[in-house]
């Protein structure tokens with residue numbers, strides 16, 4: 001089959017005979033947490049060079065059976081995405097910039113030598129799963145259905161080369177408010193020994209391997225009482241990149257807002273990108289530039305940096321409390337988030353939940 005033509009996306013639907021009862025579902029939705037519970041269905045499709053993407057289907061949620069020699073288990077050729085479906089007051093369900101996730105998955109795939117999933121297949125797969133599991137979309141303050149599209153090398157082969165059999169799947173998990181007791185600042189540990197990504201590496205791709213490398217520094221952070229790790233560039237150990245799974249913003253006393261410029265080893269967050277626009281809407285100068293660790297430490301200490309926040313789909317916008325390192329700390333928020341952080345967060349979630357006008361055409365109706 002020619003790689004030029006996009007195969008038509010017409011998924012078949014196999015309804016689960018084991019779907020949870022509405023009472024069971026209500027029990028889970030009463031307190032879903034994050035990433036603990038999964039809906040009744042999942043999406044699957046496979047790719048080979050001969051067949052392209054084929055047999056798109058929504059099937060009952062359940063284990064995948066993998067041969068022990070499946071390539072992903074050995075060489076980690078895997079990428080993923082994360083986005084949310086939001087229930088609006090009129091019972092409709094919406095996605096926030098799903099084409100941006102689809103395009104990023106294509107860029108991640110290119111870096112990991114995985115095949116390109118057409119944009120329509122990405123958005124179509126997510127919508128098909130939401131439609132099948134519509135009853136699992138939670139309602140209520142800051143609740144959502146978290147969607148996890150992922151793609152992996154499913155060829156049974158131990159040779160080292162790009163897999164000739166690839167699986168793409170989407171699973172869904174109801175998510176409660178990330179901050180159940182209101183938005184609270186998180187403390188961050190500055191990793192001096194480890195980097196998340198190197199020049200020419202996979203830092204700009206959303207791949208599981210980057211997360212595997214971040215777990216040990218994450219553990220180190222926890223041992224210092226911090227919930228997250230900040231990573232610097234791998235060459236000079238000087239330039240601020242991001243956290244393990246969130247981008248960073250610095251609010252300055254003159255009202256300007258700075259985020260580290262994309263360096264090739266920073267993940268291009270869709271929340272980060274949306275805040276570039278939203279902060280401008282709110283009247284801020286928004287600047288992408290290099291930020292050194294001294295800029296951060298000294299800026300917070302001398303008051304030129306008034307607020308620091310992290311951003312990503314799961315927590316949206318998270319105020320940073322302390323930055324701690326071996327031998328010191330600076331505090332940028334205590335107890336409550338700063339005003340600019342809270343305003344940006346509010347503006348974004350109001351769009352996502354349909355309470356504010358979608359001026360930038362970011363929302364796509366799913367159901």
Ligand SMILES: *Cc1c(COP(=O)(O)O)cnc(C)c1O
Pocket residue numbers: 082206242243244245246247267268269270271272311312313314
């Ligand atoms: C997913 C991710 C982010 C945040 O991206 P969003 O699209 O805003 O959710 C930031 N950093 C890393 C390393 C990530 O994997």
